[in-house]
Amino acid sequence: MEALSPQTLFTGQQIIWLPECASTNAEAQALILKNSATDGCTVITDKQTAGRGQRGNGWEAAPGENLTLSVIWKPSFLAATEQFQLSQAVALGVLDWVQTLLGPDAALRVKWPNDIFYGSQKLGGILIENTLSGAKIQYTIVGIGLNVNQREFGAPTATSLAGLTGRSYALPPQAARLLECLERRYLQLRAGRVSQLRYDYLQALYRYQERHPYEVGGQQVTGQIVGIDETGRLAVEINGQLRSFGLQEIRYIH
Numbered sequence: 001m002e003a004l005s006p007q008t009l010f011t012g013q014q015i016i017w018l019p020e021c022a023s024t025n026a027e028a029q030a031l032i033l034k035n036s037a038t039d040g041c042t043v044i045t046d047k048q049t050a051g052r053g054q055r056g057n058g059w060e061a062a063p064g065e066n067l068t069l070s071v072i073w074k075p076s077f078l079a080a081t082e083q084f085q086l087s088q089a090v091a092l093g094v095l096d097w098v099q100t101l102l103g104p105d106a107a108l109r110v111k112w113p114n115d116i117f118y119g120s121q122k123l124g125g126i127l128i129e130n131t132l133s134g135a136k137i138q139y140t141i142v143g144i145g146l147n148v149n150q151r152e153f154g155a156p157t158a159t160s161l162a163g164l165t166g167r168s169y170a171l172p173p174q175a176a177r178l179l180e181c182l183e184r185r186y187l188q189l190r191a192g193r194v195s196q197l198r199y200d201y202l203q204a205l206y207r208y209q210e211r212h213p214y215e216v217g218g219q220q221v222t223g224q225i226v227g228i229d230e231t232g233r234l235a236v237e238i239n240g241q242l243r244s245f246g247l248q249e250i251r252y253i254h
């Protein structure tokens with residue numbers, strides 16, 4: 001795979017900052033449909049009225065307090081079967097950025113497939129939506145919601161950077177830093193450094209090699225995450241048996 005020089009970073013990438021929209025992922029999708037999406041083009045908003053989350057859930061965030069954005073990439077070098085490599089790169093890019101604010105020893109983890117956790121509290125979520133062209137990925141929309149300055153949450157399982165540090169953060173410079181961190185990991189992926197990304201992802205994986213309760217097929221089981229396969233399925237050892245799960249097939253029990 002080609003090696004990329006730093007000049008290939010998306011410097012000067014198009015950033016569209018909207019006061020309000022339904023969903024930045026939906027806005028990104030509209031740009032793609034109009035053929036106006038450049039590689040690295042980013043939509044950011046202060047307020048989403050119909051934010052989308054994983055598993056068909058919604059995504060809510062206090063207006064003007066958090067980072068809510070979608071980056072469009074054109075990863076035509078990836079086969080459709082390699083979509084999980086994007087998940088890994090994106091989660092690590094977000095983690096790299098959070099680490100610049102909380103320090104390298106902060107208890108940051110990626111909860112499979114790509115929730116950003118501090119301890120057992122969620123700091124942010126990622127929703128990646130891909131458009132395929134035959135067996136290749138044509139466009140990817142990387143939707144990221146990060147709790148930055150919001151202090152109040154409906155559940156104790158969520159937190160924010162401000163909640164953790166007691167500081168508040170100006171959003172535009174943080175958005176720029178986050179995009180840089182994402183680009184760095186994306187370039188790593190483009191340069192074919194897949195094993196490094198995989199290694200870093202497993203190092204950061206929440207509850208990796210620990211025994212915890214999960215819900216599988218409506219039953220509570222105790223299992224130990226032992227790995228992730230090439231397609232991103234979670235490998236869990238349950239009662240001495242190795243089993244593999246997709247996103248809809250297993251739930252974490254807190």
Ligand SMILES: O=C(O)CCCC[C@@H]1SC[C@@H]2NC(=O)N[C@@H]21
Pocket residue numbers: 022023024025026048050051052053054055057059068069070115124125126127142143144145
């Ligand atoms: O944890 C999740 O369920 C994923 C949440 C992803 C939310 C982000 S906010 C920006 C982008 N636009 C959306 O509609 N969703 C993603």
